[in-house]
Amino acid sequence: MQFSKGHGTGNDFVLLPDPDGQLDLTPSIVAALCDRRRGIGADGVLRVVRAAKHPEAVAYAGAAEWFMDYWNADGSLAEMCGNGTRVFTRYLISTGLAAPVGGTLPIVTRSGVVRAEVGSAEIGVDLGAPRIGGGGVATLGGLTLAGTAVDCGNPHLVCVLPASIDLAGLDLARSPGFDSALFPDGVNVEFVSSAPPVAGADLHVLMRVYERGSAETLSCGSGACAVAAVALRDAGRTAGVVAVDVPGGRLTLTLDEQSCWLAGPAVLVAHGEIDLAALTA
Numbered sequence: 001m002q003f004s005k006g007h008g009t010g011n012d013f014v015l016l017p018d019p020d021g022q023l024d025l026t027p028s029i030v031a032a033l034c035d036r037r038r039g040i041g042a043d044g045v046l047r048v049v050r051a052a053k054h055p056e057a058v059a060y061a062g063a064a065e066w067f068m069d070y071w072n073a074d075g076s077l078a079e080m081c082g083n084g085t086r087v088f089t090r091y092l093i094s095t096g097l098a099a100p101v102g103g104t105l106p107i108v109t110r111s112g113v114v115r116a117e118v119g120s121a122e123i124g125v126d127l128g129a130p131r132i133g134g135g136g137v138a139t140l141g142g143l144t145l146a147g148t149a150v151d152c153g154n155p156h157l158v159c160v161l162p163a164s165i166d167l168a169g170l171d172l173a174r175s176p177g178f179d180s181a182l183f184p185d186g187v188n189v190e191f192v193s194s195a196p197p198v199a200g201a202d203l204h205v206l207m208r209v210y211e212r213g214s215a216e217t218l219s220c221g222s223g224a225c226a227v228a229a230v231a232l233r234d235a236g237r238t239a240g241v242v243a244v245d246v247p248g249g250r251l252t253l254t255l256d257e258q259s260c261w262l263a264g265p266a267v268l269v270a271h272g273e274i275d276l277a278a279l280t281a
């Protein structure tokens with residue numbers, strides 16, 4: 001089976017072209033593909049399938065041709081993947097499967113249709129306005145950290161660290177604890193600290209994330225949207241540009257009441273063939 005490998009600020013994906021929805025993709029195949037020793041290795045899988053050919057996307061086939069069928073590294077499904085939509089767009093354009101019209105390309109996700117905007121190096125995507133919810137807590141080692149629930153299509157808990165806690169020193173080798181009554185389907189947990197001002201942004205923060213289904217990753221686009229929304233709220237603003245530095249690079253978030261543009265690099269690094277039978281043997 002053909003595959004490509006790509007990443008957005010180090011959040012990496014295996015892309016599987018399956019335009020007619022014929023591949024019987026299973027959680028165990030996804031987990032094997034994402035295995036960094038026995039498989040290709042990735043934070044998730046993006047199956048590239050026509051919306052008209054996938055039962056979860058067919059209702060949107062009039063609005064967008066392609067469905068990003070996103071799977072986490074552990075084989076679970078997620079509603080949204082911000083960096084995934086940007087890498088998916090790069091793949092569609094570079095393979096000639098789609099071309100932007102007026103610079104934009106619509107993509108179907110489990111969370112509805114998002115609009116990607118294609119620049120030469122960067123790809124931006126409008127994930128829609130994040131919905132800020134109530135408070136929650138994350139536990140990590142001996143720490144109990146206050147957070148804010150944010151819905152970006154998928155669930156997030158944004159924990160802004162007190163100045164006394166060093167972001168780089170957090171041990172994210174294991175999942176943080178969270179309130180499963182508040183997040184019955186699990187949650188992506190972001191840890192945030194402030195950073196000195198940078199040109200072109202109203203606010204600048206540092207972020208690490210422990211992703212539902214993928215453990216700690218170098219970047220999370222929807223997580224960066226959630227973090228930017230909380231940073232703007234805490235600054236008493238409803239709109240603005242937030243630079244979010246993740247271990248894999250910089251994402252730029254531009255928010256107003258209606259939209260959240262997530263922009264950053266999206267690159268394809270490999271194309272090849274994988275033996276699915278050997279992978280799961």
Ligand SMILES: N[C@@H](CCC[C@H](N)C(=O)O)C(=O)O
Pocket residue numbers: 011072077078079080081082083084154155188211212213214217219220221222223
């Ligand atoms: N890395 C992604 C988010 C992927 C899905 C997430 N792990 C979940 O289960 O919700 C991003 O860039 O948004």
